[in-house]
Amino acid sequence: MELFFLILLILLMATALGSGFPVAFALPGSAIITIGIASLAGYVFTGSVDAYFSIGGPSQWLSAGVTNFRGIYWEAERDTLIAIPLFVFMGIMLQRSKIAEDLLVTMARLFGPVPGGLGISVVFVGALLAATTGIVGATVVAMGLISLPAMLRNKYSVPLATGTIAASGTLGQIIPPSIVLIILADQLASAVDQAGTIRQTLYKQATGEVTMPSDFAVVSTSAGEMFLGAFLPGLVLVGLYMLFILGFALINPKAAPAVHSDSGFDRKFLGQVFVTLVPPLALIFLVLGSIVAGIATVNQAGAIGAIGAMVMAGYRLGGEGTKARYTPAILAIIALLAIAIVVSFIGAINIKRVQTSQEVLGLVIALIAVSLLLIAVFWSGWRTLKFEDTLRGVMLETAKTSSLVFIILIGAAMLTASFRAFGGEELVKHFLQGLPGGFWVQFLIVMLVIFILGFFLDFIEIAVVVVPIVAPILLADPAANVTAVWLGVMIGLNIQTSFLTPPFGFALFYLRGVAPAAVKTIDMYKGVVAFISLQLLALFIAGFYPQLVNYLPNRSSLLSENAPPPMNPRLQYCMENSVAEDFSQNGQGIMSAIKTAEGLDISYLPKDLQKDLKKSFEAANQVMPQMSEIGSAEKAVTEAAVDYRPLHREVRAIERDALRIETRIKELQVVVSRAGPTGIYTEAQGERAKTRIDALQKQHDELIAQIPGTWKDANKTFSTIQKAENKARLTYRRTADSAYQPLAETIAVLKGADKLAAFEPVLEGLKSEIATLEHTAAVDRLAEIRSQIGEIEGTSDIRKGVGDARSLLRKKADDIAGAQAEIDKSIAALKADLAWRKKAEAELLPKLETYDAAIRNNIGLRQQAALPRDIALSVASCLSGHRDVSLNF
Numbered sequence: 001m002e003l004f005f006l007i008l009l010i011l012l013m014a015t016a017l018g019s020g021f022p023v024a025f026a027l028p029g030s031a032i033i034t035i036g037i038a039s040l041a042g043y044v045f046t047g048s049v050d051a052y053f054s055i056g057g058p059s060q061w062l063s064a065g066v067t068n069f070r071g072i073y074w075e076a077e078r079d080t081l082i083a084i085p086l087f088v089f090m091g092i093m094l095q096r097s098k099i100a101e102d103l104l105v106t107m108a109r110l111f112g113p114v115p116g117g118l119g120i121s122v123v124f125v126g127a128l129l130a131a132t133t134g135i136v137g138a139t140v141v142a143m144g145l146i147s148l149p150a151m152l153r154n155k156y157s158v159p160l161a162t163g164t165i166a167a168s169g170t171l172g173q174i175i176p177p178s179i180v181l182i183i184l185a186d187q188l189a190s191a192v193d194q195a196g197t198i199r200q201t202l203y204k205q206a207t208g209e210v211t212m213p214s215d216f217a218v219v220s221t222s223a224g225e226m227f228l229g230a231f232l233p234g235l236v237l238v239g240l241y242m243l244f245i246l247g248f249a250l251i252n253p254k255a256a257p258a259v260h261s262d263s264g265f266d267r268k269f270l271g272q273v274f275v276t277l278v279p280p281l282a283l284i285f286l287v288l289g290s291i292v293a294g295i296a297t298v299n300q301a302g303a304i305g306a307i308g309a310m311v312m313a314g315y316r317l318g319g320e321g322t323k324a325r326y327t328p329a330i331l332a333i334i335a336l337l338a339i340a341i342v343v344s345f346i347g348a349i350n351i352k353r354v355q356t357s358q359e360v361l362g363l364v365i366a367l368i369a370v371s372l373l374l375i376a377v378f379w380s381g382w383r384t385l386k387f388e389d390t391l392r393g394v395m396l397e398t399a400k401t402s403s404l405v406f407i408i409l410i411g412a413a414m415l416t417a418s419f420r421a422f423g424g425e426e427l428v429k430h431f432l433q434g435l436p437g438g439f440w441v442q443f444l445i446v447m448l449v450i451f452i453l454g455f456f457l458d459f460i461e462i463a464v465v466v467v468p469i470v471a472p473i474l475l476a477d478p479a480a481n482v483t484a485v486w487l488g489v490m491i492g493l494n495i496q497t498s499f500l501t502p503p504f505g506f507a508l509f510y511l512r513g514v515a516p517a518a519v520k521t522i523d524m525y526k527g528v529v530a531f532i533s534l535q536l537l538a539l540f541i542a543g544f545y546p547q548l549v550n551y552l553p554n555r556s557s558l559l560s561e562n563a564p565p566p567m568n569p570r571l572q573y574c575m576e577n578s579v580a581e582d583f584s585q586n587g588q589g590i591m592s593a594i595k596t597a598e599g600l601d602i603s604y605l606p607k608d609l610q611k612d613l614k615k616s617f618e619a620a621n622q623v624m625p626q627m628s629e630i631g632s633a634e635k636a637v638t639e640a641a642v643d644y645r646p647l648h649r650e651v652r653a654i655e656r657d658a659l660r661i662e663t664r665i666k667e668l669q670v671v672v673s674r675a676g677p678t679g680i681y682t683e684a685q686g687e688r689a690k691t692r693i694d695a696l697q698k699q700h701d702e703l704i705a706q707i708p709g710t711w712k713d714a715n716k717t718f719s720t721i722q723k724a725e726n727k728a729r730l731t732y733r734r735t736a737d738s739a740y741q742p743l744a745e746t747i748a749v750l751k752g753a754d755k756l757a758a759f760e761p762v763l764e765g766l767k768s769e770i771a772t773l774e775h776t777a778a779v780d781r782l783a784e785i786r787s788q789i790g791e792i793e794g795t796s797d798i799r800k801g802v803g804d805a806r807s808l809l810r811k812k813a814d815d816i817a818g819a820q821a822e823i824d825k826s827i828a829a830l831k832a833d834l835a836w837r838k839k840a841e842a843e844l845l846p847k848l849e850t851y852d853a854a855i856r857n858n859i860g861l862r863q864q865a866a867l868p869r870d871i872a873l874s875v876a877s878c879l880s881g882h883r884d885v886s887l888n889f
Contacts, residue, residue, distance in 0.1 A: 086302030116249030126168025163527025314380030454498030801826030
């Protein structure tokens, strides 16, 4: 019966959407009606309202949608959706201020002489507007009103002209900042959590181990990473559009003729190009650049974009001849430059800790700059309010659009909850996992479903209804081991086609509303076919080359100030590949450096330092052979996997089906245990459950019997080979750490000689100082000096005397002489330390630093604070591919 109500839910939703009923009410309405009917039917036919639910009851699932929505979107750390109204405001402001119109007119004149130039200019402007507005309807309408008449007037092919405008208007869905990407990032955040739980369960079932290695975990995403991931595929799509138009114009010049301007490219026109083009590009740089550089979060970048759009609208709405037209914008530019200079030369200023005159000067400049910026913002805001009441209209449209998005999200949360109530999620999961061909067949089916849904549904409905159901299944698969960024961008590229695919392609409706009557709808449909094909081609390219999506997020992460340390488990595999390559290219030089270091005279160092350094040299000699062992072990795994992989895939599929049956049996056992006069289920329901359990148990036993008899031995043999590789990697990591850590500590000790020498007069003065201070102050002073000495490496002997003096005074307040004697011990230890430190600083330190330079970025790579830039780029490239880890599960 659950399947019946699941079908009813889908039919109700499809009927409501197809009849034109508002989406915001169609989604939750379908859920409420279906749950109500299922509850009523359960009460009438079985006496229990819970009878026809896969698990739980109507009250649980009716509240689940809103509860989940509140739990996810009202958490302080999950504030991604705040960016939506900010970017919507930014886009509508730029559209209402006619900046889009200026861009189209200017770029059409600039590209006109090129074959297909008008079409190329539409694509170029569409890309710029996508990176500044992201509002499809506004972009298509603006370009349809301005460019379509010009293209028709210059005898452009009607299908090409309409297809170009409609397709270019949809670029805002994939080129960041994009509302689609923000919603997908938010949906994928929850999907990653579910996928991580699924993968953890798979690992535990396969290995029996409770803890899964963190480098096998599902990699999450954020809106900022989604923006970075979509950037290059978006540019690829723009390039495909332009190449298609240029090629079409060269093959059929009459359908896309070049347009030559009579006025030519004079100085006035070039100035117009500068004024028209530079501000939007600057805004794009501020918004996306601040995210890429890690300066701002997506929400903060959205605020930057909203303010920037208002400043641009301030001078555009004034028009020619307006007094002080550009003054607010100039003030804003000067203020931003001043702030940038202060940050570059003085750094971040804390107003509570201003000490030097330079910081005072920086604070004054920053206050003046911020004041100028506020004046520019309020001045621009007043202008946008004054001229045609633009600000009020923009705010109303922003409120309407943002409210629509959030209402749909709430409705979709309720629909998803009801879908799960009737076992829909499990049904989809079992269907996808039962398909032959593994992940890629599952992925292709999901992409096909999303593409077909795009013929009938808007992008928001697809993103918030389909993604929560299928994304956890796809992300949990360890065979493909795809990232959430890649999956999100692939879905985003696919969803973009929904704006062009008839019969409900929204971009076509927008263009139809402003196109002249002479333009036939069938011509518009013909025109978008080529561009839909190009979108699918871009989807294929991004799927075939995941580096196109993953590289920029990885690069940004590894080069940022908050980059993960080299000890991060997720980085180890790729780091070891990089180090192995370094060993193969520079192995002789590295071994020569180790031999030279072994020959250094360290006899005058303290015994513990000598011992640690000798052990580090011994370990360094073992590192390269151990890296070779990793290579041999990895090769053995690869060779063994050829025969083992098909068997592994077959058995895991059987075990997965068996586990599903076991789960269902446990659910039915609950029904049996709660059936009877005092239970929540009737005796008839209990009997039916028993019968079903017997049938399922038989099916389960038959499945288990299908496992090949060779499985246990094959699994044991392969596990032994695989464990050998894991052991080789762990051994290498421990050896590399023990080879470098003592060296780094010794260098730090030797570099502290000058700092340590400065404490000799301090300790001498401390003896007389504690005699004049009161008891508590003397104890505190000793603690302070002890702490300061402790900041220098290798000073435990020196600290001991001061610490003993403090302990002595705490016990006997009047034993000043005893405390002074202990300080004398510290002074003696300090002098003894300085004797060998000074000698080692002059003779040994330069040689150790030379050795350190030779092994720092290979043997000592794990011990560094951050990855060097060249290695970070190599690791980012390595991480950008898909690594199959399924044989570990």
